[in-house]
Amino acid sequence: MTASTEMLAPPTAPGPIAWLRKNLFGDMFNALLTILSLTVILFGSLAILKWVFIGADWRPVTGAPLLYLIGQYPRDQIWRLALSLLLLTFLIGLSWGVWEKFVKAFAIFLGLLLGVLAIIPLETPTVTLGVRAVFLANPLLIYLGYRIGRLQLVKSQHVVTLWLLVTAVIVLALLPGFDSNPLLPRVPTTAWGGLLVTLLLAVGGIVLSFPIGVLLALGRRSSLPVVKVFSILFIEVVRGVPLITILFMFSIILALFLPAESRIDRVIRALIGIVVFSAAYTAENVRGGLQAIPQGQVEAAKAVGLNNFQITALIVLPQAIRMVIPSIVGQFISLFKDTTLVVIVGINDLLGIGKAVLNSDPQFVSLQAEVYVFIAAIFWIFSYYMSYASRLLEKALGVGER
């Protein structure tokens, strides 16, 4: 034991000074870069803060907050939207209780968002105490749903059934209403607008395009030449043209190919355009996942006696879709952003309402920056949250860990 057994002390965590030296002032160039960056950040944020709190005139936004949320939906029928919102938040709470980690972050985010909206100090006659009460009720309903969902007797299949039932009732009956029904009079989609339409188009587009996209992906890899050729044609043509041409086709050209007496609602037409467009992209993403499934999986499934349908539905698709979650979420984010294009075919989504507000009052004529910054902020929060949630989902499902 002549050699020293004394061991070196373990490296200590670098202190703040060491961190600064390493990351900001490593050498001359780095120090210069730091000073330059600091200047940019300082002046940039000063200018932005000054504009937001002093320079900007927020009247076009604060004057009519409900307009941005629901458009021209008749104010005496607003209880229908309130009821829909309450039902949905309750269901989200319920799902949180049943599926725990997948929904938790979203439920908390939504509850906080709606709670904050309820107490924003805005002095406008349109935001009545009733509207605030509805918003404030949402976080409570989410929590209530969560407690109920935690109960043993609530099974996940109950919640799924409830989701299907409630969304069908809301979309088919509660929102549009019926002709000559005194309780639920018809509200034409020309009156729908704002975030309501944006979210309907986005969620409707995502939900409807996903199964079609999966079918197209399977079709493209099918061994049947006819199915394969049709799928490839559809996917490549749709992916080769801009979304605006597809929206335009469905809102204007499609009428020339349908019987003269048939009339499809214009929001539905825009939705079809979005679904067609998104399905082609989903198909390509899912195909990437399908290609990555080793052939051995299929052979093993055949060996245990599964038929083709079972192999696809139980073995191949679950693995393939899990693998492509990041790219699918990315595509859904771009779908959400792309819904703004419906402005060009004359639908009053969030952006369309912004334009309408600017045109409504000659005083607002030079306040475009305020309105579009506000709209950009809304889109930013939703999109950023979606990509954040996708990272959580990837972690929960262990994507890329196998």
Added chain:
Amino acid sequence: MTMITGVHTRKGIPFWRDERVLNAAAQVISAVIVIGLVYWMIVNFMEITRQRGMLLSYQFLKEPAGFPIAESSIPYDPTMSFGRAFMVGLINTLRVSVLGILFATLLGFFVGLARLSSNWLFNRIALAFIEFHRNIPLLVLLFLWYFSFFSKLPPVKASITLPGPIYINQRGLYLAWPRLTETGNIFMFSIGIGILLASIAWVVLRRRRERTGKSTYFGAVSLGLLILAPTIGWFAAGGTPLLVGIPTLQGFNFKGGLRLTPEFAGMLLGLSLYTAAFIAEAVRSGIQAVQRGQVEAAKAIGLSNYHVLSLIVIPQAMRVIIPPLISQYLNLTKNSSLALAIGFQELFAVGKITINQAGRAIPVFIMVMATYLAMSLFTSLVLNSYNRRIQFIEK
């Protein structure tokens, strides 16, 4: 025992369980559905066109268009044909796309590299740029830039002046820009010859080096040719084949130099910033995909920092970067159709006016879609051949 024989004789399988019959049936059914749907739509279309007296011919392309187009690179006025107007729109699309691709690539690589900087603050600024642009819709970004900046520029007399000189006012951006004189064609020709010779020299000398292993100075030789040919051309043209036009205020307007309309400038800026954010992410992930061991190994055998980058990191990173880069270029080209919303008249906008003016929705629409489709197919062709080439040298 009976069961086993049952499985082995083909006779035992009823036709509704026979895979070949099922496959054939599935094909026939899907073909019937698709063809039936198309047939039904064509019947409806014939009925409607008969009622409204519309024609499905391209004769109208020769008729005078009758609408003005605000900016055009080729001579155009409303008395010219619809076909000419379509060309103007196509050229405008290509112009904004090519310039947009150029700027987006430069900015995207810069921001992507900034994201890898060890300087924490610089890194965060790049991150903020990316996160801002990736999470808002392009249309909102375009509206923001166009309606709150480019449509509110000062009048000509109060132009914003930037060094260059660049003048910015409500009529557009005025830049100093080279302009060809009468002898300019000779000079342009010599530039073309120079590029041709330089690329031949590059390919031939590089191949020779790869074959023999001897240094052939292919970079220096090509560069020399690239400079030499235009120099000869310059003097062959008798000097000054090229003059730099500087915008000067004459009366109520600027003359000389290059004018970009506010619509074009807004579109170019919005498209470039938006696409740059996506390119930056592709660049970052491409460089991060190069394993650390590669860099360490290169340093261990004594390569300089420059050679580590140029011989080891960049060639491997480019393999990962280029496919998403090309699909971003394609997205940018398709996104240029949003110019309609801020009044820049490119392919789609011209198509839409033509539909209103000529009343030929279907033929015009087919032309517009086919043009975009051709651009996309061309790009995927390039992408696929590139992918095949790099797969050869896969590790």
